[in-house]
Amino acid sequence: MRIGVVTFPGSLDDGDALRAVRLSAGEAVPLWHGEPDVRDVDAVVLPGGFAYGDYLRCGAIARFAPIMESVIDAARGGMPVLGICNGFQVLCEAHLLPGALVRNDRRKFVCRDQRLRIENARTLWTSSYTAGQEIVVPVKNGEGGYVADEPTLDRLEAERRVVARYAGENPNGSYRDIAGVVNERGNVVGLMPHPEHAVDELTGPSTDGLGFFTSVLESVVGA
């Protein structure tokens, strides 16, 4: 199975995402923001970083990158798409996911090992976990506060579309401790923390992050 990882100018965790795909036995395919389409990949990861510098609003400019049109189409057509951190911001800016990400309530960039609770283990990206499972992965962001209006939040809860929640301390002021959400169809997931940095005991706090990548491999193979 081929998983594409999009590199925007200013993407930083693209190499880590590619490595995570390889470590979970997928075929990692680098994609460039200027390409017209996502070619023949089976899933797409939008990685962390500061696409185009993110000076305006995170993800605001990347959302208009040439490749995004094809990513948006593919997402609407059901292809699994995972946006991590900056990728999550891009997905919100592209209106593939509800809500938005704002400056951390502490007004500082925060990088730390974070406990997360997987709330929904039935998405294409979380099926390797069990609902309620706690994992530890790094979180690192300056604008990672998830916000949405109350009706949207209520709907997300009702439809079980909160994928992961911060357990323990909320690092960025996200409403209702939300760390990740999924679209209605269940194929597009946005996640603020970084599972791709938790795939090897040597370089991460755990290997708990692998589950996101093995999930999509299993679900697509099984489909």
Next chain:
Amino acid sequence: MTVDTIENAAKTPDDPQPWAELGLKDDEYARIRDILGRRPTSSELAMYSVMWSEHCSYKSSKVHLRRFGELQQETSVGKLLAGIGENAGVVDVGNGYAVTFKIESHNHPSYVEPYQGAATGVGGIVRDILAMGARPVGVMDSLRFGPLDAPDTQRVLPGVVAGVGGYGNCLGLPNVGGEVVFDPTYARNPLVNALCVGVMRHEQLHLAKASGVGNQVILYGARTGGDGIGGVSVLASETFEDSDGSAGSSRRPSVQVGDPFMEKLLIECTLQLFSEGLIAGIQDLGGAGLSCATSELASAGDGGMHVVLDRVPLRDSTLAPEEILMSESQERMMAVVEPASVERFMEICRTWDVRADVIGEVTPAGRLTVEWRGETVVDVPPRTVAHEGPVYQRPYERPAWQDDLEAASPSSLARPSGGDALRETLIRMAASANLCSRSWVTDQYDRYVLGNTVLAQPDDAGVIRIDEESGLGIAMATDGNGRYTKLDPYSGAQLALAEAYRNVAVTGARPLAVTDCLNFGSPEDPGVMWQFAEAVRGLADGCQQLGMPVTGGNVSLYNQTGDTPILPTPIVGVLGVVDDVRSRIPYGFREPGQIIYLLGATRDEFGGSEWAHVVHGHLGGAPPAVDLDVERELADLLYHACRDGLVTSAHDLSDGGLGQALTESVLRHGMGARVWVPDDLDPFVFLFSESSARAVVSVPHGEEVRFTSLCEGRRFPHARIGVVDDAGVLEVQGQFSIPLDELRRAHESRLAQTFGD
């Protein structure tokens, strides 16, 4: 606007020129006239003044720094691939890999505009590393501030930390270590020293020289604007405080704003240019901008270059030629490219959205000429600008007060006696400004990006994997202790070296090479100059004894407020190699039942100690004795213990002594420890002495015999001082015990309380 051409200069020899305002002395100005056989044009004057400033020419420090050049130019792995004089030193680390690293100061700009000053400090050092042909893979930052509770620290520290993080995080370089130290002498004169490390294959090494007549000179990256004009000379030659001490006056140097996204593009673009073999010579633009890049490239190459200044893309069309030459706009590089490669060069720049312009070419004559609107505004021998600036033998003298300082021994200070007093002292120290947890700072830095960070804060050294297959990696640490250096500049510099060396060694790495940033007060003060000379001598002798070259570094002088200089602060960065990062040793107790050993000899040494500072506000006496041979034995012991899997954690002892090392070791994973005081030691000395060449390690239960015979075989002092448990307390038997929660609150809340969550 009339332009001062060389013709005009020849015709008007007596026109008055503002050389003094530009920081030149009268004999320096006379020398320029002498070199040129006429008065300089205003553009030439601009170039000479920035290039002959203290910051660029090292005119006060050069005679001392020569000692570093006399050290052996190889490490235990191999010959240096580049040494002092290049943008950064390059060290062979084996398997065909080379590592380049360097530390540089951005002190004054960081006081004026903390965020941007620190950010552009990181940006500048990253370009130095890039210019060697390497991919930057990590950064570190060594910081000094005034007292923690001083109002100005509230302004400066959060801005500096946000700036280091903002730039480094956005470039995608993991921050793998550094220091934060507070002392009243750094108020209004913070130190921001940034280090970058890069990796390349041997054959990818590039040097800064313009050779090959007819080769094209290309300026690429950001456009040139009016920022930082004159910054270099003004910054480095005078204090930036106005006489009334107020902020924001017009005499303040202008500060640059960094664009890390542009720099990220510049990195990727440059690496592709290297990999396609399109670059014959390269130089980053930093202090002194184009003046520096053109004269240094020409001087190091065939000696001739012609530049058409009109071709420099500008952000502000009203800039005069001298301003363009002096501008310190960030995120620019200059490359020397063979004519046949220019087209492909431009193409690659376009893919990365990086602006590039051919602005000149390499010429045979030994002249650097600059043309503006068809007329020549600069015509100079480039060596006289770049490499043959003034050199001063500044007078130096041991200050009269040094004797009194040494005589003020800490032995008369009241010491805590009894368990309760020791307990209270340990907690107070753990919460003190210089010893409390740094996580408020380090949590703002991305340490995970690139996926190769094996150790970072809070570990003793940063460890980065450079080869996924073999596990080859590098370790880096920076250290410096201004109080020790004030008591004895020679030993102080060696203690900084010893500490950085030890911090690298406790991770299981073999220390290889050194970079340094020498932060001192005014060189015009003979006492300061003595501190400087002694520190250099100490560092050079120390490196010789340890068999490590100094591969490059930076000098920052005039760090003082009024007549009060900062504590003399040589910061030493040590690079080590790790054969296989899978066997690296972190610190922190993890497994109940493991045995705790103290390695090295503990003496009654409190001169310059954190205890004397925190509890008595005292500074006097002699710093701890340095014995670099013992440091080397300790490093060697740790290397073998690590390789054979005999230790599961190791932590070096430095500021705050064993008490602090134990505090950090128990809090890391929330494991308790029961510790006992060896019979031959006083409990207070045992807990708080800062004797050097020591470390605390934990040994798995079954490995005790092998471990102790390793130590005995080497006759290295070792004492079994405790055992790890999960009782949730740090207990010193017969003295006191502290619940970990209480210790954690003391140690971890201080910075957040001060600077806000």
Next chain:
Amino acid sequence: MPRVVVDVMLKPEILDPQGKAVHGALERLGFDGISAVRQGKRFEIELDGKEASDAVAEIEEAASTLLANPVIEDFDVRVEP
């Protein structure tokens, strides 16, 4: 030269930690009588040639797609004299 200014502010119901921090800092400096501080962005867009009033419609469009995220922000576009 004609200039169009776009102000972008977080919607009132969205938490504004920066504004809150400025408010706190002002109080510590001894300013009282402040009931709220909000921090937003200001864009100054210089037009070459074009009549500013013609451009306003286009810039309104740009503001709603790029300069502001209507999910969390309000914006205001005006020609500055």
Next chain:
Amino acid sequence: MPRVVVDVMLKPEILDPQGKAVHGALERLGFDGISAVRQGKRFEIELDGKEASDAVAEIEEAASTLLANPVIEDFDVRVEP
């Protein structure tokens, strides 16, 4: 309720990477005829009670120390109707 607005913009000679990024993005999106974009900050300060005009002097003072760094930024304080 009286409101004081403080606009803080980078000085013209200082590089404005944010404005540059926005300018580039607007061009890529097909908005042309723009010669420059600068991005700055806007603070809206709500006063309770106090006459806005009395507060302006005080806020000018705060702007130069807290809201802006005069080394690189200009600011403008005004009462908004």
